[in-house]
Amino acid sequence: MGRKVTVATCSLNQWALDFDGNLQRILTSIEVAKSRGAKYRLGPELEVSGYGCADHFYESDTLLHSLQVLKKLLESPVTQDIICDVGMPIMHHNVRYNCRVVFLHRRILLIRPKMQMANYGNYRELRWFSPWSRSRQVEEYFLPRMIQEVTGQETVPFGDCVLSTKDTCIGSEMCAELWNPRSPHIDMSLDGVEIFTNSSASHHELRKADQRVSLVKSATTKSGGIYLYANQRGCDGDRLYYDGCCMVAINGDIVAQGAQFSLDDVEVVTATLDLEDVRSYRGELCQPHLEHDVKSCRRVKVDFSLSSGDDVFLPTHQPITWQFHTPEEEISLGPACWLWDYLRRSGQAGFLLPLSGGVDSSSTACIVHSMCVLVCQAVQDGNVQVLRDVRRVVGDEAYCPQRPKELCGRVFTTCYMASENSSEGTRGRAKDLAAQIGSAHLNINIDLAVKGMLGVFSMVTGKLPQFRASGGSVRENLALQNVQARIRMVLAYLFAQLSLWARGKPGGLLVLGSANVDESLTGYFTKYDCSSADVNPIGGISKTDLKSFLLYCVDQFQLPALTGIVAAPPTAELEPLTDGQVSQTDEADMGMTYSELSVIGRLRKISKCGPYSMFCKLIHMWKEAFSPSEVAQKVKHFFRMYSVNRHKMTTVTPSYHAESYSPDDNRFDLRPFLYNTRWTWQFRCIDNEVSQVEGNAQHQ
Structure with a gap:
């Protein structure tokens, strides 16, 4: 009958400007799609060059090398007898x-430019591309000579058009166009397009996957x-992790699902579907002829069929229920995959982490352990690329990882940097966790280095600062804390460069922040x-989520040491102990709890609140816990801290982006770093509201 089609979509771990690797992964995905009977193969957004080229898109080299890759694809026998969408x-026209x-x-057959940009x-x-703003209009694109030599064509259609095969009609939309309120698939469907394709470079954020799936189903x-969704996978050179999730849907149902987190460089998802199901569905729900203002799509006719002549006995894919990960699983998997990409592509031999025994550094350690779990599982599953990468990282061509703990000992070094202000509790918790995950653990005492630095200062100035507990000023107290923290950073980099050398092994280590x-x-x-590092896998994750993640790791990875770590109060341990006990806690220093900070962070970034509008929201959200004047005090305190310290975000360690209220100054959160920290006008507006509320309360 010729009505069933087999189509393929994929997730590829492309790398910005890696034209050789990108070409090979594209060819592999096409080969796999053909082996499964697919007649149409869809790939991720900008898969030839890599999505994250950024200002390299300005360079003529990037355009030239992309065309050279296209020439290789056109010439390859692998790409014959299947429609390839790259x-x-x-x-075009400069x-x-x-x-x-x-x-x-x-x-x-056609070149379809993106019409709605993600900005x-x-x-x-x-910054790099222009949107194609001429709806339903097509121009002639003059092919470069190198492409003409292969295709024999001088020009091809360029613009907003669709593909019309012998048996169906296929239309493209790209990434952000699906999220846009005026998505192209609406008008295309009303004009008879039956198969929609979406090539994306959509990054992972905690709790985001369900939005993507809902949009595809809704479309x-x-x-x-029929809807095909392709996505980039992995770290292609920046803070983002593209989390795959390629999928195929029909009439509101998901029928094929790719993995969200995986170490596979190439994943192909195929589905066989019946075009008559689309036609029957539309016959009842849609009557396009009643839409008077719908413009017809420009069709490019193709002498090719996606279906075969005799497909009666070909089974079709049935609806499935999408299996979503919990936030704790997402933290375990996403940053771990990102770290593996970063490690294997950096040329380094592993990671070094200052492990304090607190929630943050322990979370980073658990993510590295999770990475080792994923690597070992991939090797056991026969992933040749992962095995090849492991051997290159550890510098042993005969090595084959057997257990995560053993691999952890090869690629992960932790160090507890003790001072006279450190407690035995944190030292013991760090030691226990390192033993349970298998990292090579070092105990380093920084007191000698701190005294040396203070000795230099004293020799020059004739003064020696004192802690607050010994009668020192706030400035002295803060300076003494900071010198300890900065010496830890210097030592972390020293040991990262030389600790493997000291053990007679090659290579250096990447320093992890936490x-x-x-x-x-x-x-x-x-x-x-020591928050300054090469990369930080938890820099976009809240303290609340990290605590939940550690409790998940207790059972998932059999790490009982984490129970005590979660229960202990967060502390920097930079001030003297009181009777051997910690006297300084993070939440006391900050003047608010971590859960309160999470609420404030979302209001500041996601809800776009300044001090006044944040106060107006919080007096209702926190009315059971705080009076209006107490809410005002917390809001003012936060904005003072935020604006005084905003300059620190200009030098923050590149972090895995996982949270939509991330304050990363370098890419995501574009705000000033020099503020009038008194916020006089804004705080006066808050004070006026507090006075009015309290005045009304007195008169009631």
Whole structure:
């Protein structure tokens, strides 16, 4: 009958400017798709160049090398007898576009430029690309000579058009276009397009996957059709982790699901579906002829069928229930995959982490342990690429990891940096956790280095600062804390460079940071202390989520040491102990709890609240716990801390982006770092409201 089609979509772990690797992964995905009977293969956004090229998109080299890769794809026998849909940058009339290039049998069928750009949050597409703003309009694109030599074509259609095969009609939309209130698939479906494709570079954020799945399901619930979603996977050179989730849907149901977190560089998802199901669905729900203002899509006719002539006995894919990860699982898997990409592509031999025995550094340690679990599982599953990468990282071509704990000992070094202000409790918790995960653990005493630094200061000035507990001023007390923290950073880098050398092994280590998103929000860390590192896997995760994550790890990874770590009060241990006990806690220093900070962070970034509007919201949200004057005090205190310390975010360690209220100054949160920290006008507005509320209360 010729009505069943087999289509393929994929998640690829592409790398910005890695044209050799990107080409090979694209070819592998096409080969797998063909082996499963697919006649259409969809890949991720900008898969040829890598999505994260950023200002490299300005360079003519990036455009040239992308065309050279396209030439290789067109020439390859692998790409024959299947419609290939690849993403790459194209310049047309001296304007750069983010495009889909669709080809078959060494001929380009069409080039479809992106029409609605992602230009918010982590994305700056309008910096490098222009949107195609001419709806339903197509121009002739003159192919470069190198492509003409392969295809025999001088020009190809460029613009907003769809593909019309012998048996169906296929239309493209790209990433942000699905999220846009005027998504192209609406008009396309009303004009008879039956298969929609979406190539994306969509990053992971905690609790975000369900939004993506809901959008894909909704796209075909409203007007029927088949929807293919492809996505980038992995770290392609920045703070983002692209989390796959390629999928196929029909008439509002997901029928095929790819993995959200995986170490596989290439994942192909195929589905066989019946076009008559789309037509029957639309026959009842949709009557496009009643829509008078719908413009017809420009169709590019293709002498090719996605279906075969005799497919009666070909089974079709049935609806499935999407299996979502919990936030704790997401923290365990996402940053772990990101760290593995970073390690294997950095040329380094492992990680070094200053392990304090607190929640933050312990969370980072558990993420590295989770990475080792994933690597061992991938090797056991026969992933040749992962095994090859492991051997290169450890410098042993015969090595094959057997257990996560044993691999951890090879690639992970932890160190407890003790001072006279450190407690036995934190030292013991760090030692126990290191033993349970298997890291190579060092005990380092920093007192000699601290005394040396203070000795230099005393020799020059004739003065020796004292802690507050010994009669020193606030300035002296803070300076003495900071010198300890900064010496830990210097020692971390020294041991990262030389600890393997001291053990007779090759290579250096990447230093891991462990400041959480809430500490970054208030600037509750020392600039250039041991929060300064090469990468930070928890820099976009809240303290509340990290505690839940550690409790999850207790059972998931059999790490009982974490129970005591979660129960202990968070402390920097930079001030003298009182009778051997910690006298300083993080929440006391910050003047608010971590859970309060999470609420404030979301209001500041997601709800776009300044001091006054934040106060107006919090007096209702916190009315059971705090009076209006207490809420005002907390809001003022936060904005003072935030604005005084905002400069620290200009030097913050690159962090895994996991939270939508991240204060990362370098990519995500574009706000000043020099403020009038008194906020006179804003705080006066708050005070006026407090006076009015309290005055009304007195008269009642």
